Amino acid sequence: MARTDDDTHEVYRTAQNTPSGSRSSREHDTSMIAIMDHEQRHSSDGDIQRVYYGHGALIVNLVLQVIIVCVLEGLQIQHTMTGMSKDCIMTLDVIEISQVGLVYRGLVVAATLYQLLFCLDTIQQQSGIHLAMLLVNGLLFIVFMGIQITQNTKWETTMQEMGCKATSLSYPHYDHALLAVVGFLYLALVGCSVWMRQMFTTKTKAKAMMVSTTLMAFIKLDIYYLYCYSVQLVPAMILDHANMYPVELVLVPVLGTLILSLTWYSALNNKPWLLVILALLICLSLGYFGYRTALFAHPYPVHSDPYYITRTSLLFVTLTLLGLLLLSMGIMLLYARCLLRGKTLFLRYR
Structure with missing residues (x-):
């Protein structure tokens, strides 16, 4: 199709032969874009x-x-x-x-x-x-x-x-x-x-991702309160030789660290069945901490109370650890359920 003179005139229109109204409209649009870019850069600098x-x-x-x-x-x-x-x-x-x-x-x-x-x-x-x-x-x-x-x-x-x-x-x-x-x-x-x-x-609304992040946050608190409890076993053994056993000083932190480390590994590598097994082990550990809670809360005669000084701290740390482990166990089972239903995460934890 032959190109007409009018078409050529439209295509090769220059600033000199462009109507003044069109030039002013383009200049206005350009200035608005520049203002928006400046405001966006200013907002970005403010956020930083x-x-x-x-x-x-x-x-x-x-x-x-x-x-x-x-x-x-x-x-x-x-x-x-x-x-x-x-x-x-x-x-x-x-x-x-x-x-x-x-x-x-x-x-x-x-x-x-x-x-x-x-x-x-x-x-x-x-x-x-x-x-x-x-x-x-x-x-x-x-x-x-x-x-x-x-x-x-x-x-x-x-x-x-x-x-x-x-x-x-x-x-x-x-x-x-x-x-x-x-x-x-x-x-x-x-x-x-x-x-x-x-x-x-949270950068994503994926259920599995949120559950995984929550589980890892709980593990970080679990490990601290586990060692806090283990350290308190030292004064407990000093004050109560009859009901405390030295082997607990080794087994509690070692086994607890092993279970929580495997939980971390399972969450990173999407191992649902390992998470279920570890959740069952944590459930068994709740029995031990429940027994210790009952022992610490047991009333003694005033003049022969081995936990007169440390009872409140022992109960606080033990009950806090019980609550954290119970919540962690529930989150582990929920995450395992997400993985078994196919909501696998292909991500690398930062």
Whole structure:
């Protein structure tokens, strides 16, 4: 088909022979596109700054908590050891009770260090589920700190009954300052988490993916509270020789770590039947922890109670571990069901 002069004129129209109305319309569209691109770049830069500020606030918050907890706990230990060396007769019983106090102060320091590590992992994963578990762990840490205040009061009473002076043990009260600081920093952590909640959204709505992420977040808490329980077996054996067995110090952390490690492996490599077997093993372990819970809660005569000092902490950690393992078992079975129904995940955990 022959091209007409009008068609040629339309195709090869230049800026000089283009009507002024068309030129102004094109210039307006171009300027609007430029404005939109500028706003998009500005919004992107703002989001990046928000991410940096948010991540920095989370890390600074928990680093500050670690420093304050370590300093105050160190001062408390120094004050207690100095007072004991001056005003206590260092019998075997006094040394054993002092070791109990040191173990629990070490657990407080370990808890805040683990909270910092969990925060760094949450930032790496960028998962809303991990962020929620970080807040749950922080709340559990505050409860544990409150329990330590009542436990330390019982510890001081026991030491006084053994001949130590009250003034050398109970003053000053660093524990109350610790609880106040940790509570304030936790509120700041909640504020940062609410401000950054959109940055920690789950990248997929796939059910299997969400279940897998939730299971891995639970495993990270399971392993911590498993070792926290195992460490508390040391003072429990010091105070109650009859009902505690040294073999538990080895079997509980070793078997627990093995089961949780295999659970992690099964979740990464989509092994549904292995998940089911491990869930059954966790179900059996619930019987052991239930037995220990009943033993710790069993009432004893006032003057022969081996768990007078540590009962509340033992019950708190054991019941928390029971709850976490029970929820983990349910999530494992749910994930195995998703895999058996064909919802296999072809992904690599970051």
